[in-house]
Amino acid sequence: MNYPIYLDYNATTPCAPEVIEEMIPYFGTHFGNASSKSHPFGWVAENAVEEAREKVATLIGAKSKEIVFTSGATEAINLGIKGVFEHYLGERQHYITCQTEHKAVLDTLEEIENRGAEVTHLPVDSKGEIDFDLLFKSVKPHTKMISLMWANNETGVIHPVSDIAALCEDQGIIFFTDAVQAVGKIPVNVKGIHLMAMSAHKLYGPKGVGALFVRHNHPLPKPLAQIQGGGHEKGMRSGTLNVPGIVGFGKAAELRSAHLVSEEIRLKSLRDLLETGLLELSDTFLNGSQTHRLPHVSNISFAGVEGEELLRKVCQKVAVSSGSACTSINPKPSHVLEAMGIEPDLGRASIRFSLGMNTKEKEIRDTIEWVNSVVFELRNI
Incomplete structure (x- = not known):
């Protein structure tokens, strides 16, 4: 064609040639299940996953243990938002987002709104930017999360992430950000962020693999798992790991860090x-x-x-x-x-x-x- x-x-994005080359052995030669702990096939796969986890973490200034691999950003978004909502079940809950978020975020918030959460959708100005003072005034005593994307997928507009993170830290609120369009494109650091979604295929990695950054060593809660069965990914996302995809994600992250x-x-x-x-x-x-x-x-x-x-x-x-x-x-x-x-x-x-x-x-x-x-x-x- x-x-x-x-x-x-x-x-x-197309897979970078180096990414494809890195992935190929894990479809054949190194085909083991990363959860097979009793023999070398599993050990090799597990080591490859952990090396990839470290590379993804390095790209965003995180610790490797803070990376939870998923099937993509949409799953990561669902895990982050629904997982927090379910942690607070039984309590009054309020979430703040913005009208220009990706549909994966808006639809997930609509789902928890149908289940009893309050959701505030901030307006934007003609440039697509939020009013930070309005964001501050929208916080309520029972606000559990502010969910604002790092960069907009349609206009490229970048939200003031560091200011939002500081507000959340001061108010004791979870800050979740959809960073799909930012990671690998501009410098991204997770300082002050509690939850962050990303996707391999937006940064020259394969489709069908993403990750949720989950901040450790912080009093605010981690999201509850949305997929049960086997306790993979430290119990946060059960299911056999997509080893070739994760290896490709890691290589793509390594390349983006360099260039x-x-x-x-x-x-x-x-x-x-x-x-x-x-x-x-x-x-x-x-x-x-x-x-x-x-x-x-x-x-x-x-x-x-x-x-x-x-x-x-x-x-x-x-x-x-x-x-x-x-x-x-x-x-x-x-x-x-x-x-x-x-x-x-x-x-x-x-x-x-x-x-x-x-x-x-x-x-x-x-x-x-x-x-x-x-x-x-x-x-x-």
Whole structure:
């Protein structure tokens, strides 16, 4: 197949060649179950898992014992939120989040709300940023958790994580953050954070494996397990470990640790080039903060065109996403852009461009030329 230019790295990333190479032996030669404690096949698998755990922990400034492997970020989010809710069962519970969170967080919070929790959804301004004073004022005596993502998957907007962590520490509240789009893209450190979800396939690792960081040696409780049976992962997530996937996650984390700063600088330069070329078009608008933003993400609205047709045409030569997170063509406007006050027609005519490891300058220049020609054509039909 003749693939288009790929600018949808926030949806998923290709496995790095080094990651694939590292994983292959664990499908065949080293096929053991990491829980088989009585023979070398199990020992080799267990050692590989623990080495990967250390690499993931190093990437985020954690201890290896604080990493709980899961099937992905969605499971990690469910474990973190539902696990805390169930710890406090029988008590009055209040949770604070934001309207622009990923659906994995919003839907999980809706589930515990249906089971009796109170949930406050903070609004955002036109840049997608929260009002920190409003966050502070929203805290109640029975607030158990503040759940705010590190960086938004649609706009790249980065929340003031260190300030939120300080507030939570001062108030004795659990701080949970969905850091899926931040880990491996920008420097991330878990200082002050109690729970953090991440995913391998967003940082050039395999799909189907993620992790929940669970802070140790702190008086606030750990989440209760959501999957029982065997007591794997220190009793927090039972089930036979995906050894090849975990090995790949570890290698991907190791690679991101080595190349994080240089890649951040390179991608910001390419992203700025892309925005300069596209925003020269009349009636185009950058969605989200220009300052507190991931270096590789642009979300741009194109007025005067029909959104579904825009996305369909652009994707003939450039693979991108609409404003709706993690979806293909969808006539509904993004809940993120809607929360930012962007009117529905303009929200539907928005494209998220997310750059990555294999993005080259020529691809950016070709994208500018193609998108400009598509918009010009659609506006003049």
